[in-house]
Amino acid sequence: MIDFVLSPSMLMMPRKLPHSAWLGHIPFASWLLDVQRPQHIVELGTHNGASFLALCQAVEAQQISSRVFAVDTWQGDEHAGFYGDEIYAELRDYQQRHYAGISEMMRMRFDQALEYFADGSIDLLHIDGLHTYEAVREDFETWRKKLSPRAVVLFHDSCVRERGFGVWQYWSEISTEYPSFEFSHTHGLGVLLVGQEQPEALLRLARASRNGEFASINQLFDSLGRNIKNVEEIERVNSALTAAHGEIGRLNEECARFRALLDKNTDVSDEHYTLIEAQLPALAQGLSLLERRVIDGMNDMRLALDESREASVNNVVASVVPRMEEQDRKLNHLLRPWWRRAIGR
Structure with a gap:
């Protein structure tokens, strides 16, 4: 039996609902912020902002002293498709009107954004850029030194095995090196506990996953999503x-x-x-x-x-x-x- 405590944060309903494969993971993301209380959140790959805006809303609702950074060129790629400036402009307008005080949109390549973050400063890193094996590995290894002693890294689309997606392949390698667990719904979300200073609630989920007892938690968040x-x-x-x-x-x-x-x-x-x-x-x-x-x-x-x-x-x-x-x-x-x-x- 998993010792898992329900929280009202899991029931957060997003104020804005962009069409996205990420919507099903918002209940977990909100719960995660409630448990982890991160100070610096960085998202690599934002597109129309479903996860970015949800993280901002959770920070605001839970009164966390945190800043949320979205790094993206907002030009698209071979997996997300290519698009014009209208997606960036719409998201920027909404972000400025609602979350300007707690978030920032950085329109640049991931490697260009590295210099703006101190080593050991990022508590939550969300990797959701180009989904090839090589790109995901490069994103993690490049940003590894920026992670704090209590850092958590999220890998979206960890269950997709088509169209050249390689997140699943890198996840199968990296998830054995750290405590971790993975949600199988909504294209998959890998949760990697990189830092040594982790909340006990997250460590319990990692143990449950290792012992084959994670199915009920996956089902719970799937239903909420x-x-x-x-x-x-x-x-x-x-x-x-x-x-x-x-x-x-x-x-x-x-x-x-x-x-x-x-x-x-x-x-x-x-x-x-x-x-x-x-x-x-x-x-x-x-x-x-x-x-x-x-x-x-x-x-x-x-x-x-x-x-x-x-x-x-x-x-x-x-x-x-x-x-x-x-x-x-x-x-x-x-x-x-x-x-x-x-x-x-």
Whole structure:
């Protein structure tokens, strides 16, 4: 039996939810900060900021005297894909408005950032840059001297074995040299206890992993993480619903205006009128399919929420259900009856 104490920090719900594979690890990251209380946190590879913003929020919520540094070129790579300045600009704007006092975004290469950190100063290092074996090894070995006596290093995507990802390979080597444990959900997260001065709570998890008793802890944080991923999915569905509502409304207005024009315009030949009139059922059918996709998406989200409630002690996702019901009401209001009658509904 693992001696593991639950903490309210595990239930932190992120204020901002960028689409990311990291969302499922936010409950553990928040718990980790509560246990470790790091003073200097450095993230190598940030992209749209899911982990960076979660770490900032946890520092603020738990009133930790810490600074969070995000190091990235914000240009992308072969694994994350390449992108323009819009991702950096959006994240920078949010960071400046909410976490300017406790965090810093350093737009540079990882090796360029080394000189800004003293040896032995970093308590928590998150490695999430290019995911090849060579790149991950270089990141760890280059930054090793910057780690403090109580340092913890996180390796994301430790379970991915495709597209040239090599984190798993380096993790299999380095995890035998230090106390460690690994989460298998959300593409994997390796937790390496590098420093000699570790909290007993982390050492217990490392012992549990070594003794084959870590499955229940993995399942717990997986369940908590799924709640966050479900909420993010619902937010994306709501965004798509808003766009769909706008498109449905626009098409309805266009069709109604066009039908009125046809009814009043005597200059339109019977042949053209018949040809145009024949297109209306096809348009109506398209609207019907759009409506069906919207409704199916909402139903899928409800099922995910139900499963999440059964699997986890965290019920914070319940707060989004009223928003989905409001979308139902808007959908019924916007879908006008004339095109339903056109296809016999």
